[in-house]
Amino acid sequence: MAGPIRVLVGKIGLDGHDRGVKVVARALRDAGMEVVYTGLHRTPAEVARIAVEEDVDVIGISLLSGAHMTIFPRLIELLKIEGADDALLLAGGTILPEDAEALVAMGVDKVFGVDTPLPELVEFIRANAKPQ
Amino acid sequence: MTDGGSARRRWEEETVAPFLAGMPERKATFETLSGATVERVYTPEHVAEPDGGFPGEFPFLRGPYPTMYRARPWTMRQIAGYGRPEDTNDRLRYLIANGQTGISIDFDMPTLMGFDSDDERSFGEVGGVGVAVDHVDDLHAVLDGIDIGTISVSMTINPSAWILLAMFLVVAEERGVPRAKLSGTTQADIVKEFIAQKEWIYPVEPSLRILRDMITFGARELPRWNPVNISGYHAREAGATASQEVAFTLAAAITYAERAVATGMHFDEFAPRFSFYFIAHNDFIEEVAKFRAARRLWARIARERFGATKPESMRLRFHCQTAGSTLTAPQPLNNIIRGALQALAAVAGGAQSLHVSGMDEALAIPSEQAMKVALRTQQILLEESGIASTIDPFGGSYAIEATTERIEREVREYLDKIDEIGGTVAGIESGFFQQAISDAAYAHQLAKDAGELRTVGVNVYRDAEAEAIPFALHKVDPDVEERKLAELRGFRAARDGALVEERLAELREAATGDGNIMPATIEAIRARATGGEIVEVLRSVFGSYVEHAVF
Known part of the structure; x- marks a missing residue:
C-alpha cells in the first residue's frame, strides 16, 4: 500500500501573499497528507531542488503577483532537468482564464482560483496524485 | 442599568418568545465577521460608558477633530502605480484631473523589497504590481507636473521606505520646495x-532602527510628514479578526514609540506625526465600532503609557482602504456595491483618507475605469449621501457603543498578552x-x-455558467521590463561612479554606529545611488x- 501523499506547497518570486498557501498547507495536512512548505521568496531553481530532495508527489505553487507567465515556464523546465516532472503540478492564485489555459498547455495539471473550496482541492489531489 | 436588564427580559418573554414559536430566526446564533456573538437588540444595559465625549477632545472616540468633514472632507486618495514612472504619472494626473485630493503611489515588488530592476531576483516582476523606481530621477518622473508643495503624497513602501523618503526629499530640494511644505506619508510599518x-530586507532589530531614524528625523525636519503609517489592513487581509487588527496595530505603535523615546525624545515630540491605516471590511457595524474603539484606545494608551500631554499626540488619525480580499472574480460588478458599503463604514467611522478598491482587483491591477468608479463612489458619499454633514453619526447607537466597548476589551486583552510574552519583537x-x-x-x-x-456570486447566487468579464482589464505592457533595464543602464553610465562609491561608503559608516541613517542616505541619493x-x-x-x- 502506498504511503501518504507528499505535497510541496510553495511561493516563488517576491510576492508575499501567503494567506492562501498557508490555508491550503493546513487543509492538506488535516486531510492526512505530508506537507512541505517552502516559505516565501523562493526561486524556481530552489523549488525544483526541494521537490527532488523531498521526493514529493504533488507540487502546488501559489502566485498573486501576476508573475505566473514568466515563473511557470522556468519552473517546468527546471523540473524536467531535475527529473521531477512526474509530480502533479498545480497552480493557485489570481490567474485569468486565458492565462490558466496557457499554463495548462505548457504542463500545469490544474489551476485553482482564489475562491476554490478546500474539499475540492483535497479531492482533486487524492484522485490525481500517484504516491510512490 | 438593572432596570434595562429586567425590561429586556420582560420583552424577551412576553413579546419575543411567542413570535419565535410562530417563526424561528434564520440561525441559532448571529455572529460578526470576526466571530463575535451579536445580540438580538442592544439596549442601555449593554453600554458601560454612555458618555462618549466630544469630537476633537480626549479620548477622541467621536472624532480626531472638532469639525471633521464639515470643514475638511476626507482625502480621496486612490492608489496608483504600474509600469514605468511615466505610466504611473499618467494615471496620477488622470486621477487629479477627476477630483482626487491626494496621491498615493504603489511600487512594484522589486522596489518594495529593495532590489533594482536589473537584479536577477527582479526578473518578471518589474513594473508589475506597481511602479518601478530605481533612483531619484524615476521618482522625479512619477511626480512630473504634480505640485508636491500643495498635494499630499502617500507612498506604500515598507522595508525600503527610508530610501523612498530620501528620494522624495531630494526631488523636493531639486524643485525648490521647502521641507516644511511637504505633506504625505511613508507607510514604513515594518x-x-x-x-x-x-515584505522585508533586514532582521527585526535593524529594521526597527531604520524606522526609528525615520520617525526622529521626521520629528525634527518634516513638520507635515507622517513618517509611518501603522497598519492593520494587511493583518486583516491575511486573516485576522477586527480586534486582532486593532491590537496588533497598536502593539506596533507602542513598540515604535518606545524606540523613539529611548533616543531621548519625548512622546509629544514625535507622536503627533504617527498616522494609522485600517481596513474597511464588510461587517458594517463592527467596522464603524472598530474605528471608534481604535481612537479611544490610542488616546488612553498615549496618556497611560507615554505620559502624552498634547492632544495631537493622543488623537488617532487614519487612512482607510476597502477590503481587497472581499472582491470576487465571479460577477465582478457586485464589487462596486461592496466598495460603496465599506467606504460608507470608513466615513461613518471618521477616516481622514480613503481608497476604494477597484471592481476588477480580483482579476488584475485596477484599470483607469475601475479607479474612476471608485473615486466617484467617494464623491457620491461626500456630495450626495449626507453622511459628511454630522460628526460620528452612529455615536450613541446602543449597538455601535456596545460593539465599540467589546472591541476595546478584546484589544486590551491582546495587548496584555503581548506584554506577557515579552512584547512585539518577541511575538514576531x-x-x-x-x-x-x-x-x-x-x-x-x-x-x-x-x-x-456566504459570499454572493461565490457560494450563493452563483451563475450556472461563468459570465464574460463585463469590462476591459488593465494589461501589463510586456516591454516594460526591457525598457526599464535600458534606462537603468543609461542612468548608471551617466553618473559619477566614484562619487556614488564614496557616498555609499559613508552610509555604511553611518549605519555601523547608532546615529541617524537618514542624512547619509539623502547624500547617497543626491549622488544618484540606486535603491538596490x-x-x-x-x-x-x-x-x-x-x-x-x-x-
Whole structure:
C-alpha cells in the first residue's frame, strides 16, 4: 500500500501573499497528507531542488503577483532537468482564464482560483496524485 | 442599568418568545465577521460608558477633530502605480484631473523589497504590481507636473521606505520646495511586514532602527510628514479578526514609540506625526465600532503609557482602504456595491483618507475605469449621501457603543498578552502573531466552505455558467521590463561612479554606529545611488531576515 501523499506547497518570486498557501498547507495536512512548505521568496531553481530532495508527489505553487507567465515556464523546465516532472503540478492564485489555459498547455495539471473550496482541492489531489 | 436588564427580559418573554414559536430566526446564533456573538437588540444595559465625549477632545472616540468633514472632507486618495514612472504619472494626473485630493503611489515588488530592476531576483516582476523606481530621477518622473508643495503624497513602501523618503526629499530640494511644505506619508510599518504582508530586507532589530531614524528625523525636519503609517489592513487581509487588527496595530505603535523615546525624545515630540491605516471590511457595524474603539484606545494608551500631554499626540488619525480580499472574480460588478458599503463604514467611522478598491482587483491591477468608479463612489458619499454633514453619526447607537466597548476589551486583552510574552519583537520571533493570523484565516476558510459565511456570486447566487468579464482589464505592457533595464543602464553610465562609491561608503559608516541613517542616505541619493545599491551596502552591516514559517 502506498504511503501518504507528499505535497510541496510553495511561493516563488517576491510576492508575499501567503494567506492562501498557508490555508491550503493546513487543509492538506488535516486531510492526512505530508506537507512541505517552502516559505516565501523562493526561486524556481530552489523549488525544483526541494521537490527532488523531498521526493514529493504533488507540487502546488501559489502566485498573486501576476508573475505566473514568466515563473511557470522556468519552473517546468527546471523540473524536467531535475527529473521531477512526474509530480502533479498545480497552480493557485489570481490567474485569468486565458492565462490558466496557457499554463495548462505548457504542463500545469490544474489551476485553482482564489475562491476554490478546500474539499475540492483535497479531492482533486487524492484522485490525481500517484504516491510512490 | 438593572432596570434595562429586567425590561429586556420582560420583552424577551412576553413579546419575543411567542413570535419565535410562530417563526424561528434564520440561525441559532448571529455572529460578526470576526466571530463575535451579536445580540438580538442592544439596549442601555449593554453600554458601560454612555458618555462618549466630544469630537476633537480626549479620548477622541467621536472624532480626531472638532469639525471633521464639515470643514475638511476626507482625502480621496486612490492608489496608483504600474509600469514605468511615466505610466504611473499618467494615471496620477488622470486621477487629479477627476477630483482626487491626494496621491498615493504603489511600487512594484522589486522596489518594495529593495532590489533594482536589473537584479536577477527582479526578473518578471518589474513594473508589475506597481511602479518601478530605481533612483531619484524615476521618482522625479512619477511626480512630473504634480505640485508636491500643495498635494499630499502617500507612498506604500515598507522595508525600503527610508530610501523612498530620501528620494522624495531630494526631488523636493531639486524643485525648490521647502521641507516644511511637504505633506504625505511613508507607510514604513515594518512590524506588520513581519507578521502579515511579508515584505522585508533586514532582521527585526535593524529594521526597527531604520524606522526609528525615520520617525526622529521626521520629528525634527518634516513638520507635515507622517513618517509611518501603522497598519492593520494587511493583518486583516491575511486573516485576522477586527480586534486582532486593532491590537496588533497598536502593539506596533507602542513598540515604535518606545524606540523613539529611548533616543531621548519625548512622546509629544514625535507622536503627533504617527498616522494609522485600517481596513474597511464588510461587517458594517463592527467596522464603524472598530474605528471608534481604535481612537479611544490610542488616546488612553498615549496618556497611560507615554505620559502624552498634547492632544495631537493622543488623537488617532487614519487612512482607510476597502477590503481587497472581499472582491470576487465571479460577477465582478457586485464589487462596486461592496466598495460603496465599506467606504460608507470608513466615513461613518471618521477616516481622514480613503481608497476604494477597484471592481476588477480580483482579476488584475485596477484599470483607469475601475479607479474612476471608485473615486466617484467617494464623491457620491461626500456630495450626495449626507453622511459628511454630522460628526460620528452612529455615536450613541446602543449597538455601535456596545460593539465599540467589546472591541476595546478584546484589544486590551491582546495587548496584555503581548506584554506577557515579552512584547512585539518577541511575538514576531516566536510566531505568536503569525500563528494567530493563520488560525483565524483557516477558521474563516472553513466557515466559507461550510456555507456559514456566504459570499454572493461565490457560494450563493452563483451563475450556472461563468459570465464574460463585463469590462476591459488593465494589461501589463510586456516591454516594460526591457525598457526599464535600458534606462537603468543609461542612468548608471551617466553618473559619477566614484562619487556614488564614496557616498555609499559613508552610509555604511553611518549605519555601523547608532546615529541617524537618514542624512547619509539623502547624500547617497543626491549622488544618484540606486535603491538596490543602498540596500546591498547596508545588508553587509545588518544581514538578511529569514522567516521561520508557521501554518
